Amino acid sequence: MGIKNIKEADFRDNETLELFKKSGGNIIISTLDAIIDWGRSNSLWPLTFATSCCAIEMMATGAPRHDFARFGIEVYRASPRQADVIVVAGTITNKMAPVLKRLYDQMADPKYVIAMGACAVSGGPFYYNSYHVIRGVDHVVPVDVYVPGCPPRPESLLYGVMQLQRKVKLETITSPRKTENLK
């Protein structure tokens, strides 16, 4: 079932996410939150980081046919210091894991991780009988959104990005997001 077949109501329905957003906050803070979250969620800059075939789908998502710049996940940054989100697209081997961790550590807060594809979610088809693959990137860095598929179609990644944007919109400056809180 493609993403076009999902009804708008189903697309929005995630039962838990918006429940976190409590109503009745301070009028100044909640107004500020709305502005900051609007800005943050609509200018998520991904890091140019991909390790295998999911990268092709990620590039296709950025290319004109799918064009995720429409949704504000705008421009690929080659430096982790300028990136907001790291899309882990592909298998992470034991040798690559320290590199990924370092890149993640170098990103400025607030930072987000999307695990794209079966390899990043759980080790994928290389889970069995391999001596060198990390079984899921969440062993290395905290993951916000999991996008399953092998590889996921660009629509799936777009959906994952939009889920991440929903998540970003729930943040508040009274309890800022810190990576220590996630562990």
Place this chain on the structure above:
Amino acid sequence: MDKAALKERILGLVPEAEFQENKQFPMFVIPPDKMHALAVRLKEDTDLSFDYLFCLSGVDMLKYFEVVYHMESTTLQHQLVLKVRTADRENAAVDTVCDIWRTAELHEREVYDLLGVKFNSHPDLRRFFLEENWKGHPLRKDYVDEVNIVEL
């Protein structure tokens, strides 16, 4: 040079070589001590001039290891496959050919890393893909990894 002429030429250089029938390339098993001298002749002789070693790989044959050399002449457009068998598993060692074809340096490091075949007089025989402190050689048939590998 066509297949039959190449066979005659190789057997002329190394009479102990064993010809193996193969559809794509002429294939020979060469005694380990003759390999290096033969490789020099293959590259230097003008009617052979194998100037391009396009693949060097290792195979675990349970009782011994095999190192397989795929080579091609870019000027004369002919290809050749040579195999060298080590004497046993424990002290598997073959002479390096990286002084003849420079590309073999990295290929031999890979074979050493994953199979544990040593290459005599290789200038820089270190692990290639795996970390320096890795124990064992994971592409060996008897490699045991109880943590990561599921026995099916």
